[in-house]
Amino acid sequence: MNIWKTALAAGSVIATRQAINAARDLHANDILGAIGLERRRSAFEVALPALGMFLGGAALGAGVALLVAPMSGKELRSEIGKRASDVKERASRGVEELEERIQQSTGNAFGRNEARRES
Numbered sequence: 001m002n003i004w005k006t007a008l009a010a011g012s013v014i015a016t017r018q019a020i021n022a023a024r025d026l027h028a029n030d031i032l033g034a035i036g037l038e039r040r041r042s043a044f045e046v047a048l049p050a051l052g053m054f055l056g057g058a059a060l061g062a063g064v065a066l067l068v069a070p071m072s073g074k075e076l077r078s079e080i081g082k083r084a085s086d087v088k089e090r091a092s093r094g095v096e097e098l099e100e101r102i103q104q105s106t107g108n109a110f111g112r113n114e115a116r117r118e119s
Contacts, residue, residue, distance in 0.1 A: 032038055069076060 029039055066076065066080065071079065
């Protein structure tokens with residue numbers, strides 16, 4: 001009789017572990033899908049792919065417009081070089097500004113934490 005109780009207890013422990021592992025892999029979408037529902041997509045999830053497609057189309061259109069522009073090849077290459085350097089400058093300025101903002105915000109947060117510790 002003790003053997004049966006021990007075997008039953010061991011089987012229960014194993015089954016419990018398997019159930020816990022199965023529950024860890026279970027997500028809200030799995031549960032909703034099992035009952036025939038789905039999670040509502042956020043506006044960000046809907047707008048981001050559309051924005052990406054729009055920007056990709058705009059870049060493609062700009063490239064085609066440059067290629068069919070009434071300029072000679074030398075002028076076109078010069079214009080592309082100028083625009084590329086402008087974009088590079090704007091991007092580097094944006095990165096510098098972002099770095100400054102991050103440093104300011106982390107510095108401010110660090111200063112607030114130090115003030116709290118001192119008081």
